[in-house]
Structures are given as structure tokens and as C-alpha cells.
Amino acid sequence: MxxxxxxxxxxxxxxxxxxxxxxxxxxxxxxxxxxxxxxxxxxxxxxxxxxxxxxxxxxxxxxxxxxxxxxxxxxxxxxxxxxxxxxxxxxxxxxxxxxxxxxxxVRAERAAVADRYFAEHAAEWDAIRSRHVAESEVEAAMLGMMTGRPLGHLLDIGTGTGRMAEIFAPTAHRITALDRSPEMLRIARTKLAGQTVPIDLVQGDFLNLPIADASVDSIVIHQALHFAHEPDRVIAETARVLRGDGHLLIVDFAPHEDEELRTLGAHARLGFSDAQIRSWFAAAGLALESTQTLEGGDLAVKLWLGRRHSDEDRSPLSHNDKRLAA
CATH class of the missing domain: 1.10.10.10 (Winged helix-like DNA-binding domain superfamily/Winged helix DNA-binding domain)
Structure with a gap:
């Protein structure tokens, strides 16, 4: 009372x-x-x-x-x-x-702030986009790779302008869009204002996600892992918050030697190989289910889809061991 x-x-x-x-x-x-x-x-x-x-x-x-x-x-x-x-x-x-x-x-002022931000950064973003296949092809490949897999509660790490949350919103039950930059989150808030699915915008770091263990069903990291100096730790952190049988989709560049991206885009890593991703997935308890390469321009875009081992798979005893123990 x-x-x-x-x-x-x-x-x-x-x-x-x-x-x-x-x-x-x-x-x-x-x-x-x-x-x-x-x-x-x-x-x-x-x-x-x-x-x-x-x-x-x-x-x-x-x-x-x-x-x-x-x-x-x-x-x-x-x-x-x-x-x-x-x-x-x-x-x-x-x-x-x-x-x-x-x-x-209020909405008009937020839109004006977003427009000014885009205008100030358009040249550098266009310079990076011109090096690889069109974003429309990347997005189509991402949607295709996740088709038939329940998104449930989706975590979009490094949401930026909120584009990934936007394209996956029709098939997700809930979305948490996370970014380190409060400026980007304000832009994402403007872009995502009309979505009907519940969307939480959260400021946070991908090395220390402000999210409980095993609390999300799917995760997308689109063109954000190359900012990590310790990408293996990022993947381990995503595995921590992912439920059993949940999926992690990473989209980034294949290995390249374009050193200009270190200064132009603050990239800490110049792409990733399948072997690197597979080993980091395995160490985090993820199985690499499928990969895809999108050629076009100087940089190849890669998609890696991993699945978190189920709670049963992660049990100290396998099925056979359980029977023997019984």
C-alpha cells in the first residue's frame, strides 16, 4: 500500500x-x-x-x-x-x-543536429564506403544470413546511426542499441523514433557490456570490431551476454593493407581472417556456423555467423557422461 x-x-x-x-x-x-x-x-x-x-x-x-x-x-x-x-x-x-x-x-531540432553531424563527416565516410561493396548488398547479405533464425532480444553493438537496429526491427522482439558515443546515440534516437518494436539505447563499451549474463538472443557487430585493440575480448564479452543457442553476427573487413584507414577511420585492426574469428569464437564457446565474402572495390567485406553453445552443450557432462554418471 x-x-x-x-x-x-x-x-x-x-x-x-x-x-x-x-x-x-x-x-x-x-x-x-x-x-x-x-x-x-x-x-x-x-x-x-x-x-x-x-x-x-x-x-x-x-x-x-x-x-x-x-x-x-x-x-x-x-x-x-x-x-x-x-x-x-x-x-x-x-x-x-x-x-x-x-x-x-524537439524532433526537428534532433534531426537538425543529425544533419549537421552527417554533413561534417560525410567526406570521410564516403571515402571509406567507396573502398568496398555497396552497403545495400551488405545489408541484404546480413538479412539473408539471419533468415529463419529467431532474433528475439537483439543487441546491436556499435549501433552508430542505428541502421542495424532499423533493418532488423521488423523481425526482433526487442532491441538494445549500444554505442560509446553519446552523439551517435542521439542520432540513432532520432532515426529509430518511429519503430514499433521496443528499442533501448544504451551508452557503453564493447569490452564491458552493461548487460546481464545470458540475457540476449542475438547480437550484431557491424563494422565495429576493427576499432577494438583486443577483438578476442570483445567476442568473449558478447558470448557472456548471449543465451544458449543464440547467434552472433560479425560484419567487418577481410585482412587488408590499407594503412590510411588507421588515420582516416581510426581502425585499430586492418581486417580479420576466418582463422582468427574461428579461434576467438571457439575460445568464447561459440561455433562458427557460416561465413560469406562480398567482393567489390579494394576491400572485401566478410560476414561471420556464430552460435553460442546451448546450456546443455556447456554442461560439465556430455550426454554420454551423464548416462555413465547416472
């Missing part, structure tokens, strides 16, 4: 009801909420703190920014999920509708 009383006390304020309605539409930073509500940031922060303490709203830090969203679980989350059915008065409904219309300005 005490928990429910705290929740309803937190909601017993018009501004906090408006905040909940807005966060049901999209994740927002404090500054963005202040703009939509036309209130000062300190005042909005006080309201948000009360909602967080009641378990209705949760914070997620990305660099110097903090984004707010409806809590993912708990009583507060369940109460907020019913907000669309609450008996608002006609005037209250008009205020909430007006707030929702002002979100268009």
Missing part, C-alpha cells in the same frame, strides 16, 4: 502528469522537457526527481546528457502504462495534446 500511495502522491500534480504523458511518447532530456512545458529546468528537475523516487520514471545517462523515460518495470511502470486510459478533463486533455504537438519542435 505504501508504494501505491507514493506513486499516486507523485502523480497528484498537473505538471508531473504532463511529464508522464510526454515520456510515454518518447525519451526526453530535462532541457527538452523544459522547452515543451515552458518551465525552468530547475523546476522540471524537481518534478522529475519526485517521479523517479516513486519508480514511475527512470534516468539514463549518455555522456553529459541524461535522458528520461517511463520505468521499464515495477508498480510505477504499470500505473504509467495505463495513462492513456486515465479520465482527464477536457481542459487537461487539451493541455496534453498541446504538449504532444510541441514535441515536433
Amino acid at each position: 505504501a508504494e501505491l500511495i507514493d506513486i499516486f502522491r507523485a502523480l497528484a500534480d498537473p505538471t508531473r502528469l504532463r511529464v508522464v504523458a510526454l515520456l510515454r511518447e518518447m525519451e526526453l532530456a530535462i532541457g527538452e522537457l523544459a522547452v515543451v512545458l515552458d518551465q525552468s529546468q530547475p523546476r522540471v528537475s524537481r518534478h522529475v526527481r519526485i517521479l523517479v523516487e516513486a519508480g514511475i520514471v527512470e534516468r539514463q545517462r549518455e555522456g553529459s546528457w541524461v535522458f528520461l523515460r517511463i520505468a521499464s518495470d515495477g508498480s510505477g511502470a504499470r500505473v504509467a502504462a495505463e495513462a492513456g486510459e486515465w479520465p482527464f478533463s477536457e481542459r487537461e486533455a487539451l493541455v496534453i495534446a498541446y504538449d504532444a504537438s510541441r514535441l515536433a519542435a
Whole structure:
């Protein structure tokens, strides 16, 4: 009862009801909420703190920014999920509708930031893309390789602009899109705003994934492993969070000698061989199921699909050993 009383006390304020309605539409930073509500940031922060303490709203830090969203679980989350059915008065409904219309300005500003970022980096990205087969062919090969395999909860490591989350969204049940860069996550948030599948954007490092053991069903690492100085550790970390029989798809370059990519694109590794990937997979408890090579341009693009051994396969006793032990 005490928990429910705290929740309803937190909601017993018009501004906090408006905040909940807005966060049901999209994740927002404090500054963005202040703009939509036309209130000062300190005042909005006080309201948000009360909602967080009641378990209705949760914070997620990305660099110097903090984004707010409806809590993912708990009583507060369940109460907020019913907000669309609450008996608002006609005037209250008009205020909430007006707030929702002002979100268009937030979306427009996010899109403008993304456009500026792309404009500043277009030349270097185009220089790298011109060295290999078209991205459309790479994406088609990735979708083809994952066809028939349940994606379930998909983890997109190094999501960048969110493109991988976008193309796999139609067949995934849930997506966690992870990147080290808060700037890239803000761009991904803009790109993925219209997706119907639940998507969590998370700032984190691929050497230390902020994800529980055996909690995702599939993982994609698209053109990100070459940034790793210790790619074997990255693969071991992905295996840690992957459930039994889950799949890991890595897309990167075959071995090459284009040293310019070290300076142009900050690549730590100049591609990977099948033998390297196979050995790193094996050490992490993954079986390399299939590979594909896409030729075109100076750089060959490789796809490696691995499967995590099932919990039974990872048991200290094999089937025969279990029978003997019995």
C-alpha cells in the first residue's frame, strides 16, 4: 500500500502528469522537457526527481546528457502504462495534446543536429564506403544470413546511426542499441523514433557490456570490431551476454593493407581472417556456423555467423557422461 500511495502522491500534480504523458511518447532530456512545458529546468528537475523516487520514471545517462523515460518495470511502470486510459478533463486533455504537438519542435531540432553531424563527416565516410561493396548488398547479405533464425532480444553493438537496429526491427522482439558515443546515440534516437518494436539505447563499451549474463538472443557487430585493440575480448564479452543457442553476427573487413584507414577511420585492426574469428569464437564457446565474402572495390567485406553453445552443450557432462554418471 505504501508504494501505491507514493506513486499516486507523485502523480497528484498537473505538471508531473504532463511529464508522464510526454515520456510515454518518447525519451526526453530535462532541457527538452523544459522547452515543451515552458518551465525552468530547475523546476522540471524537481518534478522529475519526485517521479523517479516513486519508480514511475527512470534516468539514463549518455555522456553529459541524461535522458528520461517511463520505468521499464515495477508498480510505477504499470500505473504509467495505463495513462492513456486515465479520465482527464477536457481542459487537461487539451493541455496534453498541446504538449504532444510541441514535441515536433524537439524532433526537428534532433534531426537538425543529425544533419549537421552527417554533413561534417560525410567526406570521410564516403571515402571509406567507396573502398568496398555497396552497403545495400551488405545489408541484404546480413538479412539473408539471419533468415529463419529467431532474433528475439537483439543487441546491436556499435549501433552508430542505428541502421542495424532499423533493418532488423521488423523481425526482433526487442532491441538494445549500444554505442560509446553519446552523439551517435542521439542520432540513432532520432532515426529509430518511429519503430514499433521496443528499442533501448544504451551508452557503453564493447569490452564491458552493461548487460546481464545470458540475457540476449542475438547480437550484431557491424563494422565495429576493427576499432577494438583486443577483438578476442570483445567476442568473449558478447558470448557472456548471449543465451544458449543464440547467434552472433560479425560484419567487418577481410585482412587488408590499407594503412590510411588507421588515420582516416581510426581502425585499430586492418581486417580479420576466418582463422582468427574461428579461434576467438571457439575460445568464447561459440561455433562458427557460416561465413560469406562480398567482393567489390579494394576491400572485401566478410560476414561471420556464430552460435553460442546451448546450456546443455556447456554442461560439465556430455550426454554420454551423464548416462555413465547416472
